[in-house]
Amino acid sequence: NIEFGSRKEVDAAFIDIVQVQGNKPASLWIKLFDGANDGVVTDNQSRDFANNLGSGTVVEIGMIRIIKGDGIADVIINNPANQAKGVLVTGIEAGDRIEFHSMNGAAFDQVLALGETGKFDIGAFGTLEPPPIPDKILDFTASVTDGDMDSAIASWSVGIDGTGAFNDDIVIFPAPLALSLADDEDPAPEMHIIGENWISEDLYLA
Secondary structure, eight states, X not given: OOOBSOOOOBSEEEEEEEEEESSSOEEEXXXXXXXXXXXXXXXXXXXXXXXXXXXXXXXXXXXXXXXXXXTBOOEEEESOOOBTTBEEEEEEOTTOEEEEEEGGGOOBOEEEEEEEESEEEEEEEEEOOOOOOOOEEEEEEEEEEOTTOOEEEEEEEEXXXXXXXXXXXXXOOOOOOOOOOOTTSOOOOEEOOOSSSOOSSOEEOO
C-alpha cells in the first residue's frame, strides 16, 4: 500500500538511471503535478492515487538537465515542449541523472515518469533544495572620536532569521554577560569615556 501524511512542495527534482537493458534507445516522459496537500491513509485512497498516475494541476517543466558524468558535458534543454504526456526525454543511458525544474519556480508535489522506449531502471529519486541556513547573529562595534580626542564606543548585534526549519521569525541572542559582586568583594572598576575630561558620573559594571 501507498501511505503518507502530507506532500512536499518543491520546484526541482531528479531521477537516476542505474541500468539500461538491450540495444534499443531508452526514453521516458516526465510530468509534474501540484495536488492538494492531503495524505493517503486508506486503502481506497492508496488505490486511487496509484491508478490516477498523478492528480491536481499540471505544472510545466521549464528546464531539463541530463548529467552524464565521466567528463561528458551535461545536456541542458531550456523551455522543452510540454505535451499532454509531459516532456519526452530521449537518449537515456545508464548512470544518467535527469534533473527537471518547473517553469518560473512553480511548486509541484508529484512526478510522473513513464517509459516510452527501451527498458531501464530508476535507482533513485530526490528533490533539489539548498540546505537550510541556521539563524545568524552579526556583532558590530563602533567607535567615535571628536576633535579634542574624546572617544566613545558602542556595540550591538543584528539577528538574521534562517531558512527552512530555522525560518520561525525567532532569533535567539546569547545571554549578556552579567557580573555580580558579594558585599565583601571589591567594587567593580570604574569606566570612563577616554579623553582629557572625565565624564561627570562614573559608570559601573552591573
